[in-house]
Amino acid sequence: MKKLTCKDLGGVCDEAFVGTFEEIGQKCRVHVMEAVQRGDAAHQAAAGKFMTASPMEQAEMMLEFKNRFDAAPDV
Numbered sequence: 716m717k718k719l720t721c722k723d724l725g726g727v728c729d730e731a732f733v734g735t736f737e738e739i740g741q742k743c744r745v746h747v748m749e750a751v752q753r754g755d756a757a758h759q760a761a762a763g764k765f766m767t768a769s770p771m772e773q774a775e776m777m778l779e780f781k782n783r784f785d786a787a788p789d790v
């Protein structure tokens with residue numbers, strides 16, 4: 716298991732998520748959705764950036780997140 720923060724995944728805060736790559740991705744999505752629903756402008760901007768990215772750009776972001784995951788120390 717590894718630990719990544721919201722920031723590592725294209726977000727804006729230091730909230731940390733622990734698990735496999737898929738688990739962390741799922742936890743981060745839930746965290747961002749909750750923040751968006753709270754009206755958190757910073758997270759809304761981050762979510763909007765991902766939503767409006769092209770499939771190619773999204774794939775590049777995912778690759779970058781995966782690289783960060785692979786580089787993170789085991790917890």
Ligand SMILES: [Zn+2]
Binds near residue numbers: 721729746750
């Ligand atoms: Zn966050």
